[in-house]
Amino acid sequence: xxxxxxxxxxFPLLHRTINGKRLVYLDSAATSQKPRVVLDALMEYxxxxxxxxxxxxxxxxxxxxxxxEESRAKLAAFLGAARREEIxxxxxxxxxxxxxxxxxxxxxxxPGDEIVLTIMEHHSNxxxxxxxxxxxxxxxxxxxxxxxxxxxxxALDGLLTERTKLVSLTHQSNVLGTVNPVRLIADRAHxxxxxxxxxxxxxxxxxxxxxxxxxxxxxxxxxxxxxxPTGSGGLWARYDLLEAMPPYHGGGEMIMLVTLERSTYKxxxxxxxxxxxxxxxxxxxxxxxxxxxxxxxxxITAHERxxxxxxxxxxxxxxxxxxxxxxxxxxxxxxxSFTMDVVxxxxxxxxxxxxAMAIRAGHHCxxxxxxxxxxxxxxxxxxxxxxxxxxxxxxxxxxxxxxxMFTRSPHPV
Amino acid sequence: xxxxxxxxxxILDHYQHPRNRGRxxxxxxxxxxxxxxxxxxxxxxxxxxxxxxxxxxxxxxxCSISQASASMMTDAIKGKTLDEVRALVAQFKGMMRxxxxxxxxxxxxxxxxxRKFPVRIKCATLAWVALEQGLDEHAAGRPASTATTETxx
Numbered sequence: 001x002x003x004x005x006x007x008x009x010x011f012p013l014l015h016r017t018i019n020g021k022r023l024v025y026l027d028s029a030a031t032s033q034k035p036r037v038v039l040d041a042l043m044e045y046x047x048x049x050x051x052x053x054x055x056x057x058x059x060x061x062x063x064x065x066x067x068x069e070e071s072r073a074k075l076a077a078f079l080g081a082a083r084r085e086e087i088x089x090x091x092x093x094x095x096x097x098x099x100x101x102x103x104x105x106x107x108x109x110x111p112g113d114e115i116v117l118t119i120m121e122h123h124s125n126x127x128x129x130x131x132x133x134x135x136x137x138x139x140x141x142x143x144x145x146x147x148x149x150x151x152x153x154x155a156l157d158g159l160l161t162e163r164t165k166l167v168s169l170t171h172q173s174n175v176l177g178t179v180n181p182v183r184l185i186a187d188r189a190h191x192x193x194x195x196x197x198x199x200x201x202x203x204x205x206x207x208x209x210x211x212x213x214x215x216x217x218x219x220x221x222x223x224x225x226x227x228x229p230t231g232s233g234g235l236w237a238r239y240d241l242l243e244a245m246p247p248y249h250g251g252g253e254m255i256m257l258v259t260l261e262r263s264t265y266k267x268x269x270x271x272x273x274x275x276x277x278x279x280x281x282x283x284x285x286x287x288x289x290x291x292x293x294x295x296x297x298x299x300i301t302a303h304e305r306x307x308x309x310x311x312x313x314x315x316x317x318x319x320x321x322x323x324x325x326x327x328x329x330x331x332x333x334x335x336x337s338f339t340m341d342v343v344x345x346x347x348x349x350x351x352x353x354x355x356a357m358a359i360r361a362g363h364h365c366x367x368x369x370x371x372x373x374x375x376x377x378x379x380x381x382x383x384x385x386x387x388x389x390x391x392x393x394x395x396x397x398x399x400x401x402x403x404x405m406f407t408r409s410p411h412p413v
Numbered sequence: 414x415x416x417x418x419x420x421x422x423x424i425l426d427h428y429q430h431p432r433n434r435g436r437x438x439x440x441x442x443x444x445x446x447x448x449x450x451x452x453x454x455x456x457x458x459x460x461x462x463x464x465x466x467x468x469x470x471x472x473x474x475x476c477s478i479s480q481a482s483a484s485m486m487t488d489a490i491k492g493k494t495l496d497e498v499r500a501l502v503a504q505f506k507g508m509m510r511x512x513x514x515x516x517x518x519x520x521x522x523x524x525x526x527x528r529k530f531p532v533r534i535k536c537a538t539l540a541w542v543a544l545e546q547g548l549d550e551h552a553a554g555r556p557a558s559t560a561t562t563e564t565x566x
Contacts, residue, residue, distance in 0.1 A: 342429075343477075344475060344476035344477060345476075346451055346476040346533070346536070347420075347476050347477050347478075350416070350419065350530070350533070351416060351420075354416045361451075362450070362451060362452075363452065370452075375452075376451070376452020376453075376454070376474070376475075377451060377452045405420070405425075406425065406428075406429070406477070407429075408425075
């Protein structure tokens with residue numbers, strides 16, 4: 001039994017039927033399904049020890065605080081962080097990127113400075129930098145993307161200069177599936193004195209990510225794509241950077257002492273966690289990380305690579321289908337985007353929905369990337385550890401049916 | 414909820430064999446419509462004579478519903494007076510909001526099935542929103558602009 005078949009029973013939602021058919025969930029790049037241990041842990045928190053953290057002098061508050069900080073330590077270990085204080089809980093990747101832009105960015109980026117991004121970024125790794133650049137008179141530059149869907153590294157020399165303050169790029173594209181050579185780019189950026197942020201939203205759930213091996217300064221990630229609850233996630237940053245960064249939001253929990261004139265702040269990570277945090281979901285994110293580690297990324301990555309290779313091969317049999325992104329299963333993950341010559345992506349998704357198949361259609365929050373390929377939208381099937389070859393077969397059969405439906409000619413004009 | 418309600422044969426026919434496709438230059442009314450969320454794009458060109466739509470063309474790309482709706486619309490408005498066209502726009506938009514059409518809408522009735530698929534309603538109305546804006550701009554003597562279903566209430 002392969003991994004997908006072995007773990008399916010852990011995910012109650014995957015047993016749901018729609019129109020009398022078993023759900024085929026192929027939209028994990030948007031959000032992942034949750035294993036029962038995650039659902040149980042959420043219920044357990046509210047059922048047994050719901051209390052605010054870092055303040056109550058009573059039993060359940062101590063329990064909640066201990067579990068919240070224990071989850072931080074789990075995530076630090078999960079990402080290979082040097083210490084647990086390097087993990088700041090956020091609502092997800094988007095908030096983590098915005099946190100860096102609003103704190104480190106405001107303090108370190110000035111007029112004429114440059115921030116280097118890539119054409120394949122998700123809007124959440126473009127818009128915060130546009131806001132910062134507009135405020136500071138800084139300039140954004142973009143690493144181009146080749147026709148195959150890889151970063152054009154030949155452009156790096158021209159893009160990285162002494163004006164570069166930050167390189168911010170995705171580890172794994174949510175559209176193309178491309179896994180970027182982060183270490184290589186980080187070393188080149190550091191040689192120019194720039195800092196490096198990596199968007200790990202699509203990599204952290206699927207491959208063993210070690211922030212120290214990656215050689216970056218910041219990593220943003222989302223809980224809901226790694227089998228955890230929505231509204232959870234975090235920022236990892238080197239401790240010395242966190243120490244030097246000004247606070248993000250002001251409020252309770254992040255202060256040492258408040259007078260009418262001024263305040264002093266707690267040390268990281270608490271300096272960046274104003275107000276009552278998302279206690280339940282942050283605790284349960286640690287449970288999701290435990291589940292992934294329990295299965296092991298060797299097995300997860302191998303299974304997803306097998307599925308991706310199988311899907312890429314089978315999709316070639318569909319008439320008029322073009323893969324947007326690397327066509328070979330090398331340095332790429334299981335987000336597979338495509339177009340069909342005679343059928344718009346929304347129509348593809350609509351017809352597959354009738355067969356209880358969930359795929360995504362649209363620009364996937366990456367309009368500049370779609371513009372690069374001169375298309376308005378793609379259809380995207382994206383995989384996770386719980387998918388199987390049978391589901392790929394169902395997708396391919398469905399796409400053949402879509403093609404037949406939109407090429408049959410009822411009565412030619 | 415049957416897929417056949419959405420992809421009626423006449424809709425697939427208009428999608429595969431669009432009527433009045435192309436551009437008219439010069440034209441008396443030209444307007445573009447865009448749905449930035451899904452990337453549907455439409456452009457309409459009308460030539461008027463004696464207050465009637467003498468000729469009409471459309472260009473664009475997008476899903477079957479948006480393109481079929483545009484094709485059917487051009488068929489439906491050709492030869493009509495501007496007042497009749499406006500009445501038809503009101504009828505069509507009303508139908509997509511759930512009202513029963515009071516006059517015979519011909520092939521356009523096929524788009525009624527789209528109502529069962531709420532996320533696709535804007536695909537069907539894009540052409541009509543754009544046409545209405547083009548007529549408004551023509552009446553006011555304003556230059557052409559781009560209409561979008563996103564500003565529709």
